Each structure stands twice: as structure tokens, then as C-alpha cells.
Amino acid sequence: MMGDSILFFQEVSKAYGSVQALEGVSLTLAPGEKVALLGPNGSGKTTLVHLSLGLLRPDRGRVELFGESPKSLRARRRLGVMLQSAAIPPTLRVREAVELFRSYYPDPLPLAETLHLAGLEGLEDRWYGRLSGGQQRRVQFALAICGNPELLVLDEPTVGLDPDYRRAFWKSLYEWAQGKTLFFTTHYLDEADRWAGRVVVLHKGRVRADGPVKWVKSQLGGKVIRFRSRIGPKAFEGLPGVLQASAVGDYVELATERPESVIPQILAVDPNLSDLEVREPALEEVFHELIREQA
Numbered sequence: 001m002m003g004d005s006i007l008f009f010q011e012v013s014k015a016y017g018s019v020q021a022l023e024g025v026s027l028t029l030a031p032g033e034k035v036a037l038l039g040p041n042g043s044g045k046t047t048l049v050h051l052s053l054g055l056l057r058p059d060r061g062r063v064e065l066f067g068e069s070p071k072s073l074r075a076r077r078r079l080g081v082m083l084q085s086a087a088i089p090p091t092l093r094v095r096e097a098v099e100l101f102r103s104y105y106p107d108p109l110p111l112a113e114t115l116h117l118a119g120l121e122g123l124e125d126r127w128y129g130r131l132s133g134g135q136q137r138r139v140q141f142a143l144a145i146c147g148n149p150e151l152l153v154l155d156e157p158t159v160g161l162d163p164d165y166r167r168a169f170w171k172s173l174y175e176w177a178q179g180k181t182l183f184f185t186t187h188y189l190d191e192a193d194r195w196a197g198r199v200v201v202l203h204k205g206r207v208r209a210d211g212p213v214k215w216v217k218s219q220l221g222g223k224v225i226r227f228r229s230r231i232g233p234k235a236f237e238g239l240p241g242v243l244q245a246s247a248v249g250d251y252v253e254l255a256t257e258r259p260e261s262v263i264p265q266i267l268a269v270d271p272n273l274s275d276l277e278v279r280e281p282a283l284e285e286v287f288h289e290l291i292r293e294q295a
């Protein structure tokens with residue numbers, strides 16, 4: 001395996017019948033990394049997560065968790081997991097569920113701290129099956145962190161959470177996750193942008209981009225020039241160095257690789273433009289571009 005990696009994939013492929021879900025995926029997670037796994041529906045994210053956890057076997061290649069088979073009990077005791085669905089008995093009370101899961105781990109978090117981090121205070125005596133979908137998600141989060149694991153794997157953890165709790169969830173997670181390794185999938189690109197130090201973009205079962213968020217953003221080499229103008233985006237579209245022009249609310253936005261050469265030209269087209277700024281593209285813009293390139 002690679003050094004003291006937490007998770008290691010080497011040339012991993014997995015097919016379901018004729019559907020090639022993953023193809024030649026290599027990936028290493030180092031201790032303490034916060035990694036978001038992104039990709040459109042069906043790109044192979046859940047398959048990759050399930051392989052990491054030993055729930056699936058690769059057809060080809062190698063998967064190691066803490067340097068061992070993901071099926072090994074020793075490796076699993078260092079791992080917390082929150083998947084898209086959870087088989088938790090409906091008549092188990094919240095406190096009982098957390099106590100049960102804590103008992104699987106050698107050095108669990110205190111019960112009160114777990115309940116606090118997951119926002120479950122006041123719900124301890126409720127049956128799991130009688131909770132709302134969002135509350136059940138909180139219980140699943142509590143079960144994922146209650147063992148105080150070194151690696152936390154989360155598959156779309158914030159689906160079904162309202163915006164307030166989504167924010168609270170990430171805040172709690174980060175409070176807990178100092179020094180831990182985090183691997184999560186999400187369709188909310190703002191979550192990856194804000195909370196991951198590194199993003200891996202999957203598309204059609206292959207890794208399309210892998211690196212620090214800033215690096216992935218610079219992959220396309222682009223910047224966005226934004227300004228207010230009475231003249232519409234069409235007037236700027238054909239200028240040399242402008243890749244794309246669009247109207248966003250009152251603003252015109254231009255994608256370019258050479259803002260320094262484009263700015264004098266746009267000032268020549270509209271000397272009265274205002275609120276000029278040059279910014280990095282949002283992860284969302286880069287993501288769609290990366291996928292479009294490969295379509």
C-alpha cells in the first residue's frame with residue numbers, strides 16, 4: 001500500500017452485468033484529508049463508496065482500508081459510515097441505537113457529546129421509526145461518529161435536511177472532524193467548495209479530476225470577469241480571448257483565460273461600465289465544464 005494511507009484504490013474496475021460502473025480508478029486518501037467525491041447521477045460514486053467499505057468486491061484492481069482488506073474487522077473499527085439508506089430497527093429508541101453502536105468501538109465518544117453533535121438532544125427516548133426523515137438522518141449521523149472513528153465516509157449526508165440543519169450539520173461535523181479523515185459524496189457543490197480540501201470528480205466511472213479545490217478550479221485556466229453595463233453580453237461575445245459571455249441579473253459575465261488582455265477591450269466597448277471585478281469560477285461552473293468536455 002501507499003505509505004500510511006487511509007484508503008487506497010489501485011486501478012479498480014467494477015461492472016454490474018454490462019454496466020461498467022467504475023473503470024481503472026486509482027485514489028489515495030492521506031490521514032486528515034477532507035475529500036469530496038463529485039459526479040453526476042450514475043457516475044459511480046456509490047459504487048466507489050461501497051467498494052471502500054468492503055460491501056462490494058472489485059472485478060479488477062486493489063482496495064485497501066487502513067492498509068488491510070476493507071472487510072477486516074480491525075479496519076472497520078477505525079471507520080464510521082453514513083450511507084444513503086440505513087437498516088435501523090424502527091422500535092429502537094434513539095439513545096439505545098447510539099449506545100448499541102458505541103459498544104462496537106474500542107474508544108467511543110461520550111453519549112452526551114454524540115447526541116449534542118448530532119442535534120438529537122430532546123429526542124433520546126423517541127423510536128427511530130417515528131422520527132421525521134431529517135431526524136432519522138441525524139440519528140444516522142450520530143451512529144457514524146459515535147465510535148470516534150479515524151475515517152468518516154458519508155454518502156450524500158445532507159439529502160433531506162432543511163437548510164438550517166444542513167449548516168448545523170457541517171458545523172458539528174467540523175467541530176468533531178479536526179484531524180480526522182473525511183470522505184463524502186454530495187450533489188451540493190457549495191458543500192464541496194466550502195468543506196473539502198480536495199475534490200475528486202467522477203464521470204462515467206472514471207476519475208476526471210482530482211486535486212485541491214483551487215487546483216480543480218484552475219484546471220480550465222479560466223477566470224470570470226463581471227461588471228455592470230447598459231450594453232448586453234452580445235457586444236462582448238466576439239472579443240478576442242472571451243470564451244463565453246452571459247447576462248446574470250444586472251451583470252455581464254465573461255469567461256476568459258486572459259483577463260488582462262480582455263479588460264482593455266471591454267472598456268473600449270463600454271467606457272461607462274461599473275462594478276468591474278475578476279473572480280475565480282465557482283466549483284459548479286468548473287464541474288459542469290469538466291463533464292461537458294467529456295460528454
Ligand SMILES: Nc1ncnc2c1ncn2[C@@H]1O[C@H](COP(=O)(O)OP(=O)(O)OP(=O)(O)O)[C@@H](O)[C@H]1O
Binds near residue numbers: 016044046
Ligand atoms: N446493483 C446494481 N445493478 C446494476 N447496475 C447498477 C447497480 N448499482 C449501480 N448500477 C449502475 O452503475 C452505475 C453507477 O451507479 P452508482 O450508484 O455508483 O452511481 P452514483 O454516482 O452513486 O449515482 P447517484 O448520484 O445517482 O447516486 C449506474 O449506471 C447504475 O445504474
